Amino acid sequence: MVDIVPRMSALSPGDVFAGYTIERLLGSGGMGEVYVARHPRLPRSDALKVLAAQLADDDGFRRRFEREADVVAGLSNPHVVKVHDRGETDGRLWIALEYVDGEDLATTLRRGPLPASETARIVGEIAQALDDAAAAGLVHRDVKPANVLLDRRGRALLADFGIAHLAGDASQLTGTGMTLGTVLYASPEQLLGHAVDARSDQYSLACTAFEMLTGRPPFGGATPTQIVMAHVQTPPPSAAAARPGLSPEVDAVLHRALAKDPAHRFDDGRAFGAALTRSLAPAPSAAQPPVPPPPAQSSPAQPPTQAYAPTVVAPAAAPKARSRTGLIVGAIVAVLVVAAASIWLFSHGSSTDGDTGPSQEANDLKRVPVTGLLASLADKPTAPTWSWPDKPGFSLPDVLGGTDSTVLMVDGPGSDSRLALVDAASGRTTRTIALPAGIASPSDCAISANQKAAMCAVSRSPGNSSRPMLVDLVAGTARILDFETEFDASITTSGDVFVATAKEGVVVYDATGARRWAVPAAGVETLDVSTQGSSPVVGVVVGNEATLRRVTDGQIVYRRDTTLGSAGFIWLGSLTGFVVQEGGTATEPDAAIFDATGRRTGEATGWTVSRQNSSAMVSSLPVLTRGGEVAAFNPATGNMLWSVSRPEWYQFEVKAGFGTKVEVTLRPNAGATALQHGWFDCYDGTFGIFDEPNFTSVLGTDGERIAVETRYDPELLKVYETDGSVRWTTGPSSSDDVNDLVAAGPAIMLDGRRLT
Numbered sequence: 001m002v003d004i005v006p007r008m009s010a011l012s013p014g015d016v017f018a019g020y021t022i023e024r025l026l027g028s029g030g031m032g033e034v035y036v037a038r039h040p041r042l043p044r045s046d047a048l049k050v051l052a053a054q055l056a057d058d059d060g061f062r063r064r065f066e067r068e069a070d071v072v073a074g075l076s077n078p079h080v081v082k083v084h085d086r087g088e089t090d091g092r093l094w095i096a097l098e099y100v101d102g103e104d105l106a107t108t109l110r111r112g113p114l115p116a117s118e119t120a121r122i123v124g125e126i127a128q129a130l131d132d133a134a135a136a137g138l139v140h141r142d143v144k145p146a147n148v149l150l151d152r153r154g155r156a157l158l159a160d161f162g163i164a165h166l167a168g169d170a171s172q173l174t175g176t177g178m179t180l181g182t183v184l185y186a187s188p189e190q191l192l193g194h195a196v197d198a199r200s201d202q203y204s205l206a207c208t209a210f211e212m213l214t215g216r217p218p219f220g221g222a223t224p225t226q227i228v229m230a231h232v233q234t235p236p237p238s239a240a241a242a243r244p245g246l247s248p249e250v251d252a253v254l255h256r257a258l259a260k261d262p263a264h265r266f267d268d269g270r271a272f273g274a275a276l277t278r279s280l281a282p283a284p285s286a287a288q289p290p291v292p293p294p295p296a297q298s299s300p301a302q303p304p305t306q307a308y309a310p311t312v313v314a315p316a317a318a319p320k321a322r323s324r325t326g327l328i329v330g331a332i333v334a335v336l337v338v339a340a341a342s343i344w345l346f347s348h349g350s351s352t353d354g355d356t357g358p359s360q361e362a363n364d365l366k367r368v369p370v371t372g373l374l375a376s377l378a379d380k381p382t383a384p385t386w387s388w389p390d391k392p393g394f395s396l397p398d399v400l401g402g403t404d405s406t407v408l409m410v411d412g413p414g415s416d417s418r419l420a421l422v423d424a425a426s427g428r429t430t431r432t433i434a435l436p437a438g439i440a441s442p443s444d445c446a447i448s449a450n451q452k453a454a455m456c457a458v459s460r461s462p463g464n465s466s467r468p469m470l471v472d473l474v475a476g477t478a479r480i481l482d483f484e485t486e487f488d489a490s491i492t493t494s495g496d497v498f499v500a501t502a503k504e505g506v507v508v509y510d511a512t513g514a515r516r517w518a519v520p521a522a523g524v525e526t527l528d529v530s531t532q533g534s535s536p537v538v539g540v541v542v543g544n545e546a547t548l549r550r551v552t553d554g555q556i557v558y559r560r561d562t563t564l565g566s567a568g569f570i571w572l573g574s575l576t577g578f579v580v581q582e583g584g585t586a587t588e589p590d591a592a593i594f595d596a597t598g599r600r601t602g603e604a605t606g607w608t609v610s611r612q613n614s615s616a617m618v619s620s621l622p623v624l625t626r627g628g629e630v631a632a633f634n635p636a637t638g639n640m641l642w643s644v645s646r647p648e649w650y651q652f653e654v655k656a657g658f659g660t661k662v663e664v665t666l667r668p669n670a671g672a673t674a675l676q677h678g679w680f681d682c683y684d685g686t687f688g689i690f691d692e693p694n695f696t697s698v699l700g701t702d703g704e705r706i707a708v709e710t711r712y713d714p715e716l717l718k719v720y721e722t723d724g725s726v727r728w729t730t731g732p733s734s735s736d737d738v739n740d741l742v743a744a745g746p747a748i749m750l751d752g753r754r755l756t
Contacts, residue, residue, distance in 0.1 A: 602638015
């Protein structure tokens with residue numbers, strides 16, 4: 001029997017409210033609480049916002065709460081948190097919002113300022129959302145880092161229109177606006193109680209941008225009154241002074257958006273975002289016109305009558321004589337530059353004139369790994385941390401994968417096998433999961449990015465058909481899905497989406513097992529599907545038509561006719577985009593670079609796209625080769641970030657990503673059959689070579705060292721330093737029964753034994 005929640009009680013996990021099952025509290029504030037709650041009919045979780053019980057009878061708060069749902073529900077923008085439903089239950093108003101799996105910008109900024117390119121992207125996306133809201137007559141009034149959400153791919157979404165109101169509404173809500181708002185980011189006109197429009201939100205977004213670049217808001221003070229006076233009277237500070245390396249153009253853009261008088265700001269958010277993007281670009285292809293600064297400011301209480309007249313940015317004053325402090329700082333900088341150059345040469349071996357970078361754009365990028373970090377590899381284990389099974393009744397296990405805290409195991413082959421969720425720290429079995437009737441042991445498992453679900457390929461019995469099986473790691477259940485194949489399907493993930501491919505076609509599921517989209521082979525003359533782990537796209541070749549389809553919704557983002565079928569269609573994914581081999585004529589580039597939306601951002605003439613093994617993990621950034629050269633590119637801009645040239649090597653080939661690195665093979669000459677293996681860092685071009693003739697695969701990295709599996713049992717596990725030296729090796733004893741050495745979350749597992 002379901003408990004009915006009393007009117008004034010708090011909601012707890014398991015409670016049912018308005019049909020939604022409460023999973024956990026996400027946050028709370030003056031307006032009420034926000035919960036993660038399971039939808040009553042659809043296979044998803046929503047963010048359920050419930051008005052505080054003591055405020056339910058307040059007409060002012062009720063109007064504001066309903067206004068948020070009605071107006072935001074009418075917006076259609078990928079950077080605004082969607083409103084799914086609203087209502088009133090047991091005297092409490094509620095709104096069901098899109099649940100964004102990630103973190104807010106305020107949390108991100110607690111780790112420090114953001115790269116310039118990431119700042120430009122986030123500001124552009126939120127500016128777009130604010131412009132669309134303004135077109136609907138909506139002013140947000142509370143733009144700040146805490147109300148900007150970043151999903152797992154970095155997409156920015158604007159949240160919490162909780163104190164927003166329709167432009168022109170007679171009730172300005174000034175009586176409660178500052179209680180609910182944040183003074184650090186509020187515009188002068190809002191603080192003074194004047195009428196506000198979309199330019200007020202632009203000012204708040206500029207305050208947020210300033211903090212993204214420098215690590216602090218532009219205006220501060222010991223008391224709220226001092227902060228308010230700074231917003232109203234103090235000229236904006238210099239971001240370039242707080243963050244050396246920024247151009248004066250960045251200050252010009254921010255100062256215009258932070259003008260005290262709204263009339264002196266940009267016409268709209270998109271214009272502000274575009275100007276900031278240009279000013280932060282590391283190497284613009286053509287000179288951009290300078291952004292005119294605002295004129296001398298007067299109080300918003302008495303706005304100037306003259307229209308804003310553009311002017312050019314004045315050149316910097318002549319430098320003064322250098323002080324002794326300046327000389328000391330210069331000497332320190334020189335030492336650091338020499339040290340950085342030494343590190344570069346040490347990591348790369350002998351320097352060649354062909355090496356370039358890493359560029360400033362590369363240095364500004366936020367490092368995003370494609371796989372999680374292993375536990376520390378600094379010390380060689382003297383004995384397994386733990387061995388499993390930890391109780392009778394389980395046979396020699398297979399390790400299927402792992403999360404940050406759990407190892408997923410199965411107790412050997414056969415229709416009586418069971419899944420076990422094992423605590424990664426202690427080896428204790430936390431839950432066993434019975435497989436559906438008639439199912440043999442699963443294989444080829446993948447785990448969603450939110451670590452709540454896994455998908456495995458399973459067979460009903462030897463020689464019979466196979467299907468994907470969804471494992472709910474939270475509820476501890478397993479069920480068979482509806483894609484029947486002759487052989488085990490290949491399973492990969494991209495975020496929280498699963499991709500199952502076989503000769504029968506491709507089916508994409510979300511983390512609940514619901515179908516997103518599919519391309520069946522039935523009725524198709526030839527069908528070839530290629531997938532890569534964590535890639536934003538899937539390759540589908542039907543006859544002579546090659547396409548790349550977005551994993552999340554199946555939309556075709558790239559299409560190409562080819563008479564060579566799948567053999568002539570070579571593409572390579574990365575976390576935020578992809579590259580395609582398109583030929584090598586004078587009029588057609590050798591490699592085309594795209595962002596994840598399918599927008600063509602650049603070409604790499606003469607560079608080669610490596611054909612990856614099916615289901616191999618993508619790298620953080622696209623890495624291309626050209627004979628003995630390797631280079632990384634930014635999918636967002638198409639720019640080369642760094643390149644390394646080694647004439648003594650005949651050919652490099654990209655294999656798979658791990659951490660922020662990518663595994664490569666090296667061929668010393670055209671006739672060589674023995675390959676060497678190595679790695680490159682996607683962000684700075686540092687690299688190393690594995691001096692290992694029995695190399696099998698890279699297991700992962702702890703961020704400093706790299707674990708490798710070999711074919712030589714006494715040195716089955718080999719750990720390398722980034723300079724190429726061997727840290728330690730280990731292998732099984734002669735009495736050990738060895739099945740597999742695999743990485744599962746932070747652990748390296750040898751069958752049922754955790755080694756690291």
